[in-house]
Amino acid sequence: MSKSKVRTDKEIEEIYMRHSNTIYRICFAYMKNHVDTEDAVQETFFKLIKSRPFFESKEHEKAWLIRTATNICKNILKHWWMKRENIDDFCNLQSSKKKETDDILNLVIELPEKYKTVVYLYYYEGYNSVEIAKIMKKPQSTIRNYLHEARAILKERLGDDFNEE
Amino acid sequence: MISMKNDKIIISWNKIKPSDSANERMLSAILERNRSMYHRNKKEIVQRKQKIKKMLILFGACFIVAVVIVGILMFNKSRTSVIMSPLSVSASELGMEEYIFGVELPSVIYGDDGRIIMYDFRGVYVYDLKNEKLTGYADFRPINMTLIQGDNPTFVEASSDGKLVKFYNNEKKYLYDVEINEIKEVINYNEITEDFQEGVVEVFIAGDKESLSKEYTTYKMKDGSLIAVILVFNPEFEDDVPKYRNLYLIREVNNERFDYAIFQ
16 A cells, blocks of 8 residues: 655645646646646646655655646646647637747647656756656657657758757 | 756746735635635544544444354353253163152143143153153253142143253243244243143043052043043062052043053
């Protein structure tokens, strides 16, 4: 049986301050606008409060939040797709939200969903594929494939702007 | 962690972060949820404790009831166990010499064309008329119920079909199942549905009652037959006590007479 922990307001606030930017960016990659991102971030922390997971380290805590945020965003999007019968409405809504980001980030967040968190963790947070595999609880080969495929797309779309070392 | 890979992507991502007002909004909503969850958890813990307490009380009560029931069953079982085997004392061991003049003859409590049931201070006898022998005997001696008169006497009754015999005093109750030759001590006779009403009438038949060599009592059965129990003595006396010779049963049905010598 896994341990659980009821957290005080202070503890929750500390966790929020530590990881809010990371979680916000991951959620933004999926939701593509600030209003829905805020909802997704809140849902992620609500899940933390409800599930009361016990973390062995700060890294464990961060990995849990990243995974949870990713799953919550995917669920929200799935829910939208199921509810929105008119695809045109959805496309219009998505295009109107693009204005909140610059062109380079637009290309990143337009990547297929499965690459988004991996790309964020690799390019922004600076994790390697082994670390990302641990965080996402996925095989290293899968993560390497995702990165390879995402890199190819970004190279094609960004051209000279994509100068990976 | 390794070094960042693409500056332009990093710069773009850096622009994405919650505003101060957004941070305040999100944090206050999260803390509000934490507080309500905390109170809910507290309430749930109290409710869970109460539930556990109730279950423990219920479980305890059930356990006590179960223990009591098992105890009663065990007690009943021990009380109703077979305490002796019928015919543990054979007819030949009854000791003919124990019959002395002046002691009451066995009393007949049931009789039909198949068997006669009678008792005296030593126990209950079942005599099979077809096989002409004693087939059942409940011995009163090992259970100290030989007193059939006086204070706290042993009462003996046969069921109207002759299948069961009750014998009891103020302290103990026994049930003798004649059909399967089994004797049990019982707490009461509540479970017995058989009719134990008196079906035997003692009658006087004029005859040679005055003879010193014979003493007899006659009973009238439900089916109208007459059964006489006759104790035959040897006319020779020894120390002023007549010697016992035998115990006879005479059954008379429709003016036809059948004689049975119990101890051959």
